[in-house]
Amino acid sequence: MIRVELAKLFRRPRTYVIAGLLCGLPLIVAIFLATTKIPPPPGQGGAFLSAVLSNGALYPAAAMALVLPVFLPVSVAVLAGDTVAGEAATGTLRYLLIRPVGRTRLLVAKLLSLIVFVLFAIGAVLVTSYITGLALFGATTSSAGVTLPPDVTSLSGVTISPAGLVLRLLGTVAYIVVSMLGVAAIALFLSTVTDSALGAAMGALAVLVTSQVLVTLDAAAAIRPYLPTRYWLAWIDFFREPVLWRDIERGAGIQLVYLVVLLGAAWANFLTKDVAN
Amino acid sequence: MIKTKDLTKRYGRTTAVDAVDLEVREGDRYGLLGPNGSGKTTLVRMLLGLVFATRGEIEVLGVPVPKRVREVLPSIGAMVEGPGAYPNMSGRTNLALFDAAGPGSMRRDRRRRVDEALERVGLAGIDRRPVRAYSLGMRQRLGLAGALLRKPRLLILDEPTNGLDPRGIHEVRDLLTALNADGTTVFLSSHLLAEIEAFCSRVGVMDRGRLVVQDQLDLLRTPTGRVVVGTPMPDAAVALLDGRVEGRDGDLLTVRHADPGALNTSLVEAGVTVTSMVPERRTLEQVVLDATTGSSDRVEARA
Numbered sequence: 001m002i003r004v005e006l007a008k009l010f011r012r013p014r015t016y017v018i019a020g021l022l023c024g025l026p027l028i029v030a031i032f033l034a035t036t037k038i039p040p041p042p043g044q045g046g047a048f049l050s051a052v053l054s055n056g057a058l059y060p061a062a063a064m065a066l067v068l069p070v071f072l073p074v075s076v077a078v079l080a081g082d083t084v085a086g087e088a089a090t091g092t093l094r095y096l097l098i099r100p101v102g103r104t105r106l107l108v109a110k111l112l113s114l115i116v117f118v119l120f121a122i123g124a125v126l127v128t129s130y131i132t133g134l135a136l137f138g139a140t141t142s143s144a145g146v147t148l149p150p151d152v153t154s155l156s157g158v159t160i161s162p163a164g165l166v167l168r169l170l171g172t173v174a175y176i177v178v179s180m181l182g183v184a185a186i187a188l189f190l191s192t193v194t195d196s197a198l199g200a201a202m203g204a205l206a207v208l209v210t211s212q213v214l215v216t217l218d219a220a221a222a223i224r225p226y227l228p229t230r231y232w233l234a235w236i237d238f239f240r241e242p243v244l245w246r247d248i249e250r251g252a253g254i255q256l257v258y259l260v261v262l263l264g265a266a267w268a269n270f271l272t273k274d275v276a277n
Numbered sequence: 278m279i280k281t282k283d284l285t286k287r288y289g290r291t292t293a294v295d296a297v298d299l300e301v302r303e304g305d306r307y308g309l310l311g312p313n314g315s316g317k318t319t320l321v322r323m324l325l326g327l328v329f330a331t332r333g334e335i336e337v338l339g340v341p342v343p344k345r346v347r348e349v350l351p352s353i354g355a356m357v358e359g360p361g362a363y364p365n366m367s368g369r370t371n372l373a374l375f376d377a378a379g380p381g382s383m384r385r386d387r388r389r390r391v392d393e394a395l396e397r398v399g400l401a402g403i404d405r406r407p408v409r410a411y412s413l414g415m416r417q418r419l420g421l422a423g424a425l426l427r428k429p430r431l432l433i434l435d436e437p438t439n440g441l442d443p444r445g446i447h448e449v450r451d452l453l454t455a456l457n458a459d460g461t462t463v464f465l466s467s468h469l470l471a472e473i474e475a476f477c478s479r480v481g482v483m484d485r486g487r488l489v490v491q492d493q494l495d496l497l498r499t500p501t502g503r504v505v506v507g508t509p510m511p512d513a514a515v516a517l518l519d520g521r522v523e524g525r526d527g528d529l530l531t532v533r534h535a536d537p538g539a540l541n542t543s544l545v546e547a548g549v550t551v552t553s554m555v556p557e558r559r560t561l562e563q564v565v566l567d568a569t570t571g572s573s574d575r576v577e578a579r580a
């Protein structure tokens with residue numbers, strides 16, 4: 001079943017359109033930065049952005065910081081909202097179920113294909129932005145490794161080895177996948193509730209936007225640590241020396257709780273649902 | 278093959294299926310007849326474990342549904358409320374994907390089975406066009422091909438001829454007849470009387486969620502006690518039969534008479550030429566009209 005889901009994912013043109021759009025945003029930003037040479041002041045604007053002018057090798061990290069807050073969650077919400085509701089709308093859900101594909105199995109396959117999509121999208125952004133960074137800003141990497149930018153690290157001028165950089169990037173990817181799974185879980189649950197793929201995606205986005213607004217609101221400080229988007233940017237801590245684990249751990253923990261609760265709800269709902277369309 | 282007991286499905290306050298005792302036997306050509314909204318589709322969905330019953334029991338191929346429905350689904354081919362396919366892929370890819378999605382399908386003969394199924398439903402020549410570009414009739418045929426893919430023992434088809442032209446309907450009927458002759462039990466639902474009458478040996482009639490009639494078609498079509506007589510001398514015949522003629526349509530007379538043979542003899546002895554003599558049987562339409570109360574999609578004003 002998972003092979004079938006992957007076949008469906010990679011046969012659909014929209015998968016590539018979304019990935020292309022995700023890659024396009026960092027490219028546009030890079031072109032502006034490279035032509036004007038006006039970096040955002042350190043500490044403002046996207047993370048890493050002021051640093052990339054001096055070192056293009058850091059651009060993948062900057063690109064992640066660009067796509068993560070809005071673009072990536074929107075695309076995950078759209079795809080996850082489509083999982084069950086979309087199959088119901090094309091009339092294929094009932095034919096999968098009488099094939100028979102177990103309902104649990106179907107949900108698991110859908111979730112796995114979402115993970116594959118997130119990995120694919122992140123991978124595409126990382127690769128294209130690395131190439132963009134090197135081509136437009138040049139690299140100052142030596143065999144000694146990459147110098148972390150001063151606006152991110154508390155200690156400026158710390159150099160990490162290429163192997164260390166790869167490890168930190170892998171950690172970043174893993175963290176972002178977990179964060180996006182939280183988004184996927186919300187949309188997937190809504191997708192089992194409604195028959196409208198658009199409705200499920202909109203519902204998930206409404207949750208995320210609300211969460212983003214509340215995160216910045218001091219009056220909502222009491223619930224802030226439990227908001228799904230609170231620790232989304234905690235992956236930046238992977239690029240500090242030493243790695244600051246506190247927010248990363250909290251962020252991953254919260255996403256796991258959301259995942260377990262929402263996937264459990266999606267599973268329970270789907271398993272007892274009348275498939276009547 | 279299919280047996281339900283007191284099967285009931287309620288959606289809130291509306292009862293979609295109401296205490297249905299369905300029985301489909303091995304080798305049957307069973308036709309479930311009923312107007313739109315009479316609960317046919319909900320019933321079919323419950324048989325396949327898509328919709329869960331509020332009350333009652335279902336047994337399909339000797340196995341309780343929905344509890345162990347996954348054991349029997351591989352030997353059932355089904356089409357429920359129109360075909361479903363991924364619009365951006367070709368019909369062939371669609372069939373292959375559905376085949377790969379479930380258990381018990383051999384990968385090496387998949388291509389052959391897909392080709393055979395397409396051939397059977399008259400789509401052997403389809404190219405790589407996506408299903409999006411198919412006509413309604415082609416989609417219907419594709420859905421049928423999907424149901425036939427694994428040579429099922431039981432076919433459950435909900436409105437299988439929807440969207441087909443008369444020739445297509447005829448082809449599907451021939452196909453189903455051939456499958457039935459090879460031992461496949463066919464259960465189909467339709468709101469078209471003619472379709473059921475032309476194909477089925479056993480008939481069930483649904484009305485507002487209830488199964489109001491279930492019997493062999495030839496038993497349902499009982500003689501009405503009338504004989505349709507064709508004669509070139511209708512006036513003489515009317516004068517002779519005096520009061521027993523209940524209808525007259527040109528040279529055809531509808532005569533109330535229990536015995537066509539005796540009627541023929543008396544007419545001929547009186548010198549009336551008889552060109553045809555057919556004992557009238559109840560039409561299926563009459564059976565349905567007698568058994569049902571009113572059209573379910575009619576909404577009357579409340580008194």
